[in-house]
Amino acid sequence: MSTPATNFNEREFVICQIARLVEDKYIYWVGGGGEPLSSVLLAKRFNAPNLQYLTEDGVVGPEAIVPFDPLMTMVSSKANYRALQWSTMNYAADLAQLGYVDVGVLATLQVDRYGNINSTVIGKYEGGEGRRFGGPGGADSIAALTWRTILVTDQQKRKFVERVDFISSPGFLDGPGSREKHGLPPNSGPWRVYTPWAQYGYRSDCQLELQAIAPYVTVQDVLNEMSFKPHIADKIGTLEVPTEEELLVLRTQIDVAGQVSDRGRWIEFKDGKYQFA
Amino acid sequence: MRILEEGKGDYLKVDPDGYRAYIRDHKPHQMVSKLTTEKDAVERLVKDGDYLAYDCNYYTRGPASLLREIMRQKKRNLWLCGKYTYVDCAMMVDAGCADKIDIGFIGFGPWISRSVRENKCKIYEYSNAIMTLRLKAGAMGIPFIPARSFGGTDGFLRSGCKVVEDPYTRQPVVLLPALNPDCAIIHVHQADEYGNSRVFGTGITHQECALASKRVIVSAEEIVTTDEIRRDPGRTSIPHFAVDAVVHAPFGAYPGTVQGMYASDPAGVVEAMGAMYRGDFSDYLKKHVYSVASHEEYLQKVVGIEKLIEMKRREGIKEGYAI
Numbered sequence: 001m002s003t004p005a006t007n008f009n010e011r012e013f014v015i016c017q018i019a020r021l022v023e024d025k026y027i028y029w030v031g032g033g034g035e036p037l038s039s040v041l042l043a044k045r046f047n048a049p050n051l052q053y054l055t056e057d058g059v060v061g062p063e064a065i066v067p068f069d070p071l072m073t074m075v076s077s078k079a080n081y082r083a084l085q086w087s088t089m090n091y092a093a094d095l096a097q098l099g100y101v102d103v104g105v106l107a108t109l110q111v112d113r114y115g116n117i118n119s120t121v122i123g124k125y126e127g128g129e130g131r132r133f134g135g136p137g138g139a140d141s142i143a144a145l146t147w148r149t150i151l152v153t154d155q156q157k158r159k160f161v162e163r164v165d166f167i168s169s170p171g172f173l174d175g176p177g178s179r180e181k182h183g184l185p186p187n188s189g190p191w192r193v194y195t196p197w198a199q200y201g202y203r204s205d206c207q208l209e210l211q212a213i214a215p216y217v218t219v220q221d222v223l224n225e226m227s228f229k230p231h232i233a234d235k236i237g238t239l240e241v242p243t244e245e246e247l248l249v250l251r252t253q254i255d256v257a258g259q260v261s262d263r264g265r266w267i268e269f270k271d272g273k274y275q276f277a
Numbered sequence: 278m279r280i281l282e283e284g285k286g287d288y289l290k291v292d293p294d295g296y297r298a299y300i301r302d303h304k305p306h307q308m309v310s311k312l313t314t315e316k317d318a319v320e321r322l323v324k325d326g327d328y329l330a331y332d333c334n335y336y337t338r339g340p341a342s343l344l345r346e347i348m349r350q351k352k353r354n355l356w357l358c359g360k361y362t363y364v365d366c367a368m369m370v371d372a373g374c375a376d377k378i379d380i381g382f383i384g385f386g387p388w389i390s391r392s393v394r395e396n397k398c399k400i401y402e403y404s405n406a407i408m409t410l411r412l413k414a415g416a417m418g419i420p421f422i423p424a425r426s427f428g429g430t431d432g433f434l435r436s437g438c439k440v441v442e443d444p445y446t447r448q449p450v451v452l453l454p455a456l457n458p459d460c461a462i463i464h465v466h467q468a469d470e471y472g473n474s475r476v477f478g479t480g481i482t483h484q485e486c487a488l489a490s491k492r493v494i495v496s497a498e499e500i501v502t503t504d505e506i507r508r509d510p511g512r513t514s515i516p517h518f519a520v521d522a523v524v525h526a527p528f529g530a531y532p533g534t535v536q537g538m539y540a541s542d543p544a545g546v547v548e549a550m551g552a553m554y555r556g557d558f559s560d561y562l563k564k565h566v567y568s569v570a571s572h573e574e575y576l577q578k579v580v581g582i583e584k585l586i587e588m589k590r591r592e593g594i595k596e597g598y599a600i
Contacts, residue, residue, distance in 0.1 A: 183448075
């Protein structure tokens with residue numbers, strides 16, 4: 001039984017979208033905490049009770065206890081609780097390099113038409129002129145080595161750019177054949193991008209395609225928050241809002257402290273439609 | 278082998294023969310006791326200009342007490358292996374100890390761009406696993422290791438990596454230069470006086486780090502007997518001959534956690550994080566590093582017993598750690 005929710009925020013919306021894609025038959029590599037981890041943990045309570053995911057510190061299939069203490073997303077007992085295996089970083093990367101990891105789930109700062117990911121610098125890299133961020137961390141391995149990736153970011157003009165300021169982790173680089181040319185495994189790469197407003201996929205030319213939108217925005221709203229015009233699917237779908245059941249679990253069992261979802265605008269069902277509160 | 282593409286970054290010279298000879302001539306092949314203090318270990322084994330690797334970070338089973346000792350002794354011109362870090366690189370640069378970083382992941386904040394602009398620090402771009410693979414090659418005694426990641430990134434262009442035509446498959450493959458740090462500092466759950474060490478739970482790259490590095494300091498929560506090590510040899514993560522000094526450092530990862538032993542101190546974590554976001558560690562360093570002469574004094578005077586008891590109490594999960 002599921003009841004569409006009438007009050008939720010953008011962050012909760014996007015976590016539910018990704019959670020619904022998660023399946024028991026795949027192995028996931030989840031980058032850091034945030035939306036990626038909340039999404040898979042939510043899926044474990046519903047559609048993927050036997051969820052298996054890895055994190056960078058070589059933990060295989062944990063049953064994490066949330067919430068974590070601040071910044072304790074890895075190499076900590078709650079994050080790694082009741083795993084199938086404990087190992088180290090090279091092992092996690094080896095598993096993905098071998099082809100065991102079906103899907104990578106990542107959050108990012110900036111993404112471009114080809115799904116390239118920037119988590120290093122906004123603005124000019126050389127000379128320390130731009131605004132600097134942490135670097136790829138584990139995202140490069142996830143983006144290069146898993147069979148396909150789900151990326152989550154915000155729907156903002158500065159996040160969707162024609163070309164990222166710095167390729168920290170590879171998408172399709174310059175297009176078809178480009179990953180292979182640079183030594184990355186074939187038939188792998190970006191698969192979906194989610195924002196609180198929209199779902200994107202990729203066409204065979206390796207370029208981003210807008211596929212579906214949230215019921216509280218229009219296609220034009222979404223395009224207004226992109227620095228380039230993506231492909232647009234012939235038929236644009238409407239993403240389903242979170243259910244009351246999903247929100248209950250998310251709020252009371254997963255993001256109890258509101259560390260992940262306590263950001264973003266609120267949406268309410270009013271006058272027969274979903275709109276920003 | 279045909280080179281198809283090359284990064285332009287500096288990297289620590291690759292010299293597997295030199296490292297092999299170093300191991301023959303300088304590593305402690307015989308079982309000898311290496312128990313000492315942070316002060317002595319850092320004085321003898323960390324040298325200005327060293328390439329320094331440390332396993333995990335200031336928040337999770339990292340060698341925090343050794344990092345503080347390095348800052349206290351004002352070591353200079355270190356080149357840091359910045360895989361999976363948070364505040365540590367920022368702190369070491371701000372303390373004037375480090376001026377080069379190989380980056381996998383570092384803590385955000387204005388300090389990075391400012392250090393680069395002011396020429397205080399040079400940065401080379403990698404990813405976490407590319408750095409741990411470089412250490413793996415260093416720990417295998419080989420000059421390089423191939424990988425199927427990192428190619429095509431802007432980090433690659435600023436690194437010491439290359440894309441070559443693989444002589445077996447004829448496909449392009451990325452090669453990473455092996456890394457043999459001058460010094461590694463590693464915090465473990467248990468060690469005996471010779472350096473046989475046990476890490477419980479997950480880790481980043483403690484074993485590779487220890488085997489790849491010329492000088493290795495292990496700090497341990499508990500010093501156990503060699504009989505205890507022999508009782509369960511499958512749990513030995515690092516063998517004694519890779520280790521040059523053993524420091525008994527209870528709560529050595531403070532403010533971070535050691536899985537199965539104690540939880541982190543969230544206030545201590547946030548305090549260091551705040552200094553990084555502000556881009557100014559001076560107050561933090563004054564209080565947490567320079568105000569005391571040793572880790573023992575730090576725990577007594579700055580941290581306090583109440584906090585330590587609370588951290589122990591909050592680590593309720595023991596399964597799998599067998600301590």
